[in-house]
Amino acid sequence: MQAYLGGTEGRLMRSIKSLLGSKLMDEHTVVGGQSVRFFDIVVLFFKELKARCEAHVGHTIDSAMLGRPVHFVDDDAERDALAHATLGRAAREAGFAHIDFQLEPIAAAFDFEQRISRETTALVVDIGGGTSDFTVIRLDPTRRQNTDRARDILATTGVHLGGTDFDRLLDLGHVMPLLGYRHLGPGGRPLPNSVFFDLSTWHLIHHAYSRKSMHFARELWTSYTDLALHARLMQVLQGHHGHRILAGVEAAKIACSISHDSAAVTLEFLDAASAPVITPHSMGEALAQPLAQVVQCALQCVQASGLAAVDVVYLTGGSSALTPLMDALQAALPGAALVQGERFGGVAAGLAYAGALKRS
Numbered sequence: 636m637q638a639y640l641g642g643t644e645g646r647l648m649r650s651i652k653s654l655l656g657s658k659l660m661d662e663h664t665v666v667g668g669q670s671v672r673f674f675d676i677v678v679l680f681f682k683e684l685k686a687r688c689e690a691h692v693g694h695t696i697d698s699a700m701l702g703r704p705v706h707f708v709d710d711d712a713e714r715d716a717l718a719h720a721t722l723g724r725a726a727r728e729a730g731f732a733h734i735d736f737q738l739e740p741i742a743a744a745f746d747f748e749q750r751i752s753r754e755t756t757a758l759v760v761d762i763g764g765g766t767s768d769f770t771v772i773r774l775d776p777t778r779r780q781n782t783d784r785a786r787d788i789l790a791t792t793g794v795h796l797g798g799t800d801f802d803r804l805l806d807l808g809h810v811m812p813l814l815g816y817r818h819l820g821p822g823g824r825p826l827p828n829s830v831f832f833d834l835s836t837w838h839l840i841h842h843a844y845s846r847k848s849m850h851f852a853r854e855l856w857t858s859y860t861d862l863a864l865h866a867r868l869m870q871v872l873q874g875h876h877g878h879r880i881l882a883g884v885e886a887a888k889i890a891c892s893i894s895h896d897s898a899a900v901t902l903e904f905l906d907a908a909s910a911p912v913i914t915p916h917s918m919g920e921a922l923a924q925p926l927a928q929v930v931q932c933a934l935q936c937v938q939a940s941g942l943a944a945v946d947v948v949y950l951t952g953g954s955s956a957l958t959p960l961m962d963a964l965q966a967a968l969p970g971a972a973l974v975q976g977e978r979f980g981g982v983a984a985g986l987a988y989a990g991a992l993k994r995s
């Protein structure tokens with residue numbers, strides 16, 4: 636990401652995992668002047684990962700335990716199965732001979748299980764960049780050696796909401812108004828939203844720079860009453876600052892969530908009048924709706940498990956650090972102890988335990 640923002644030639648691709656279940660995988664795209672299949676980019680990623688791991692441990696690695704989200708694609712079993720198969724095919728093509736899968740939240744639960752001494756029921760909450768996954772699982776240190784733990788999984792639910800959605804809403808709430816979003820033009824008419832939606836959505840930003848969108852944006856000046864806002868919009872589009880703004884919003888979100896204090900969005904490439912600040916309060920407001928959906932999905936999981944309550948809510952995934960989310964979860968499940976797990980390594984550590992059991 637830093638290389639891209641620093642001007643390195645290339646294409647920025649984020650959240651490739653979300654493309655796994657689509658037909659796009661077999662299509663070609665241009666990278667560095669060459670036509671490559673999206674599928675081959677996934678293979679390349681696996682090869683690089685394999686090579687780095689092998690260099691680290693000093694021997695070849697031919698087995699892989701792949702984590703997968705509960706749902707790659709919502710409400711479409713066929714595309715979900717395709718995503719699963721495509722991931723496995725890419726790993727095989729990269730040189731892994733033995734490939735197994737484990738659901739990511741279950742892997743996270745295995746990691747937590749290493750730390751408990753008696754039977755515990757847990758709601759594992761994994762809030763990442765693109766998805767929020769929930770699993771109710773019965774954990775028991777004495778059952779650790781069983782490879783088939785399917786019966787201990789009482790329920791799973793998931794929703795396609797995560798950190799990138801939070802970034803979009805925070806960008807729309809804090810930065811895009813400086814470019815005219817929600818600005819009322821002559822006669823009280825609001826501006827069209829599309830350019831602001833494109834600019835605040837990671838995978839759509841480049842649309843905003845197309846010749847057609849730029850032309851449309853340039854002509855938009857007649858719809859502004861405050862032309863300084865239009866000038867700023869054009870400055871952002873001409874300078875291709877969309878990713879930089881969204882990265883600034885993400886950094887401020889993380890700073891605000893860690894410090895529980897206000898954090899400024901750094902926009903040094905724009906005029907001085909534009910210095911938006913994300914406060915704990917404004918963040919809670921901007922994210923209230925998606926966080927309510929996330930909590931709802933968590934409660935559905937507990938309900939589907941048939942348990943009256945869980946002992947522990949175990950948090951993992953980068954976005955699980957958000958204080959308003961933790962507060963909402965604790966309020967929704969007042970009897971459970973909130974445990975903050977390893978935010979980034981928990982799933983991978985659990986996959987390693989699952990892989991070791993499989994091969995032992």
Ligand SMILES: Nc1ncnc2c1ncn2[C@@H]1O[C@H](COP(=O)(O)OP(=O)(O)OP(=O)(O)O)[C@@H](O)[C@H]1O
Nearest residue numbers: 763764765766797798799889892952953954956957
């Ligand atoms: N302290 C923090 N507070 C809030 N959000 C954070 C924090 N640290 C990281 N994030 C967010 O966490 C997300 C990345 O989390 P994670 O690495 O768990 O996702 P992922 O596993 O790649 O995505 P997914 O599980 O959805 O496929 C990013 O959106 C990032 O902005």
Ligand SMILES: [Mg+2]
Nearest residue numbers: 739763764952
């Ligand atoms: Mg994840």
